[in-house]
Amino acid sequence: MKKLLLLFTLVFALSAVGCSSKSEVKDVPVEDIKAVVNTEALLSQQPVSDIDAKEFYAFETVKDNIQEGFVLQAMINVRLQDVFVVKTDDVDKVMKTLEEYKTNSLQMFADGYGGDENADAVANSILASKGNYVYFIATKNAKDIEAKILEVIE
Template sequence: MKKILVLFTLIFALGAVGCSSKDKVKDIPVEDIKAAINNENLLPLQPLSEVDAKEFYVFENIKDNITEGFALQAMINIKLQDVFVVKTDDVEKVKQAIEDYKKNALNMFAEGYGGPENAEAVSNSILESKGNYVYFIATPNAKDIESKILEVIE
């Protein structure tokens, strides 16, 4: 009987540890994420175009699924610098909208003009989700920006 009790206790403990490692994130405003990125001067191309995600054309068909978010882009139209962070109730719809944008707009942009730096930023772009946050980064320093985003939300 003791062995069975110990076995159940062990199984319960392992299950609790396994479940606790899911996508735990802080519930913070996306403005805090944007401020952290800007405070670290991670976006070197200035000035920036800042658009509320609900008003950004990429999310036009899914804006009802967006709780809050932003899109930052370089206003220098030959240099790629895209950073989108969206808090959503449907991660997959937001990711699909960004995939469509990447396929239809960014790949043509990278191939059309802007040089190898833009093509590299597109090919090394990051589209990930953590909890109910989705982020997309297409910049030469995408990994640095992703680290800052994760630092803020985890």
């Protein structure tokens, strides 16, 4: 009887864990994510450059792995404001590319321009993935932007 009770408890526990984990994400166009970032006034009021991710120089080596994506950046490079979202078939490859971009390009920019605010934005930037989405955020309010991105895809 104890073995049967133990087995029942184990099966119940495993099924509860299996049902509670939510690893799936919604399949939404990245344009929907960009609309939320833009309409929520999460970016500062400086002019923003909006580039298709496949056209952005840092993605040259992985553009064939990008299904769709966008790059939002400050047009006047005084205050760092990078928000990238990419839907990809190779999350690891895109993440590695963005880590190199952060280390090579952004760190040099932050060290040379904008002082402590830009250095903090790079140091506190967020590079993460959820499902087949990869996002990189280097802004003063990166956590707020990340929360909005996750609201759309979860």
